[in-house]
Amino acid sequence: MKSATSFLLAARQCEIAELEELARTSELVGVIGRFVHALQRERGICNVFLGSHGRRFAAQRLRQVEECSQVEGEVRAQLEALETGSRCVRNGSRLFSRVAMVLHALDGLPALRARVARQALSARDATAAYVKLVTGLLGVVFEAADSATDPKVSRALVALFNFMQGKELAGQERALGAGVFAAGFIDASGQQQWRHLIESQETCFQVFADFADAEVLRAERASREPAVLAEVERLRRLGGSTRRELDPNLSQAWYDWATRRIDAMRAVEDVLARHLRELCEARIAQARSELRDQSAMLAALASDPAAGPGGSFGPHLERSILDLLQEQSRRLQQMGDELDAVRASLNERKVVERAKGLLMAHRQLSEDDAYKALRQMAMNQNRRIVDVAEAVLSLAEVLPGASD
C-alpha cells in the first residue's frame, strides 16, 4: 500500500519531470529565437529588394534564405523531438495547436519567397506575411512561458518572451522607417504608428528588465552601443517630423543603424537562452539532490532503532516526517504564489487576445484588422493597447448579445 512518504517522494519526482519538460521546451524556445532573427533579417532584405525593384540585395536575399532554411531545419528537428504521443506535455493542447499554426505558416514560406523573387507582391504585403510568421513563433514562446511550473524558470521565460517581442517591434520599426525615408515624407498616421512602435518596444523592455536576472541585465547594458543608439534617436527625430522633406539617402543609413541595434539584441537573446538552459539544469540538479536527501532521510528513519516493528515510526520520528511534509507543502505553496505573480505579467497579452477575439466575432473582422482597430483606438486615445482592450471587454459586458 502506498504510504505518505511514497507520495512525498512522488511529488518530488513529478516536479523533476516537469522541470525536465521545461528544459526541453526552453531548448525549443532558444532555437526559435535564432529562427526569428533570421526571418527578421530576411524580411528586412526583402523590403529593400522589393522597394528597389529588385536592383538591390538580390544576392543577400538568396544567402539569407539559405541561412534561414538551415535554422528552420533545426526548429523542425526540435519540434520532432517534442514527443507528441506517449508522454503528456503540460499545456500540450495549446502548445501543439500553436505549433500546428507555425508549421502551416512555414509550409507557405517557399511560395512567399517565390513571389518575392518574381516581385509579385508589394514590400508592405511581404512584410505583413513575415510579421505573421514571427507572431506565430512568438506565440509558441508565450505558451511555453505560460505553462512553466517553476517560478524561476517562468521569470526567465517571461523576460525572454518580452525581449523577443521588443526586438520584433524594433524590426517592424526598422521596416517602417526604411519605407518612410525611401518615400521622402511621412504623414500623420505614419508618425503615430512610429511613435506607437517605439512606446510598445519600451513597454516590452521594461517587463524584460523587471523579470531578467542580474547577469542578463548586465549583458543587456553592455550590448548597448551609445553611438548606435544616438544615431537611431537622431534618425527617429528626423524621420518622425512631417515639417520637411526627407533625404531618401537616409533610408540606407537608417536601415544600417537600426540593424546594428537589432543585431546587438540578438547577442542578448543568446545570453538569455543560455541563462534559461543553465537555470533548468541547476533546478533539475537541485531537485534530484533534494530527492536523494529525502529518500536517504526516510530510509534512515525507517531503520532507526527507535522505529517500531515492521518499520513503523515512533512518535519522535513521526515528528520528523511531519516536518518534511510541512516543509514540502510550504515550499510548493510559496512556489505557486510566486508563479501566480509572474504569470500575471502575461495576462496583459491575454486581455488583448480576448478583445481581439471579441472584435472578430462581433464586427466580423479578420484577426489582423481586429488588432489594427485596437491599435488605432489606442493611438487615437493616446492609451496603451491593453487599456483599450480592457475597455472593449468591459463595454462588451454591458452591450446586448456581446457576451456569448
Added chain:
Amino acid sequence: MKSATSFLLAARQCEIAELEELARTSELVGVIGRFVHALQRERGICNVFLGSHGRRFAAQRLRQVEECSQVEGEVRAQLEALETGSRCVRNGSRLFSRVAMVLHALDGLPALRARVARQALSARDATAAYVKLVTGLLGVVFEAADSATDPKVSRALVALFNFMQGKELAGQERALGAGVFAAGFIDASGQQQWRHLIESQETCFQVFADFADAEVLRAERASREPAVLAEVERLRRLGGSTRRELDPNLSQAWYDWATRRIDAMRAVEDVLARHLRELCEARIAQARSELRDQSAMLAALASDPAAGPGGSFGPHLERSILDLLQEQSRRLQQMGDELDAVRASLNERKVVERAKGLLMAHRQLSEDDAYKALRQMAMNQNRRIVDVAEAVLSLAEVLPGASD
C-alpha cells in the same frame, strides 16, 4: 517529418489525455466526499460520547468507526490507482503533496480513536483532530479543481468543492451548537463564532449555486426539507442568544435536526459526483468523436484529386486546413478564458492561505493559530476572512522585512 496536421491531431489527443486524467481525479473526489461524510459522523458521535463521559453513543461509535474504515479502504484503493511513477499527472507535485499529508494524518487515526475510546482527550481536542483530517481531504479536492483543464469540468469541481466545504462548516456548526446547548449557555465569543460559521456556509453555498448546473441545483432545492430548516433556524436563534439559560435537553434535538440537514446534503453530493462523472465521460466521448472527424476530414483532403503530388494540398484545401487550425485555436482560447474565470473563484482561498503563511512566518504562529487570528480579525471587524487576508497581505508589502 511532423506536419501541421499531425500537431493539430496531437493537440486534440493531449486534450483527451487531460480529460481522462480529470475523470480519474473526479472518481477520487467522489470517494473522498463519502469518506468526509463518514468522518463527520464519527466526529459528531465522538463529541456526544466524550461529552457524556462515555455513557452515550458507545455502540454507535464502534459501528461508525467500522463504516469509516471501509470507506477509507476505498479512498486508499483510489490513491493506489493514481499512478505516481510513469505517467505524468497534471499539477502532480501539489496533488501528491496533499495526498501525502492526508495519508500521514490517516496513519494517526487508529491512535486518535484509541484515545477517544479511553476518554483520554476532550471533546474539543477530538473535534479539532477530525477537523484537521477533513481539511486535508478537502485540500485534495481543491487541488483537483485548481488543476482541471476543461472549463465545464472545472465548474463542476468548483461547485462540488464549495458544497463540500459548506457541508463541513455545517458539521462544525453542529458540534459547536451541541456543546453550547449541553453547557446551557453561550458567551459573546461563542456567539460570534456561531454567526461566523453560518455566514461562511452561506458564502460557500452561494459559490456552489453560481457554478453548479441546473440539474444539480434542482436536486439541491429538492433536498431541502422546510421543516428541518425551520427547526435548525429556531434552535440557532435560541442557542445564539446570551439572554437566557439554555435547556441542556435541546443539545440532542439540535444534534438530530442538524444531522438531518447534513445528511440531506450528502444526497446532493452524490448527485454532484455523478454529474461530474457523466460530464467527464461526455467530454471524453465528444473529444474522441471530434478527433475522428478531424482525422477523417484530413484523410479526405489528402486523397482529394485536387491535392498535389505526394499528398500536398492545393490552395483550396490549404484553406480548409487553415480553417481547421483557426477553429481549434479559437476554441482553445475560449476554453482558456472560461477556465481563468472559473479559477478566479478559487483565488479567495489562495489569498487566505497566503495570509496564513505570512502570519506563520512572521509571528511564529502555528497554522491553526494563524487561521484563528485571521478569523478573529474578521469577526472583530465584521468583515469576510478573505478581505482581512487581503489587508494582511497588502500591509505586509509596506512593512519592512515582511516580503521575503
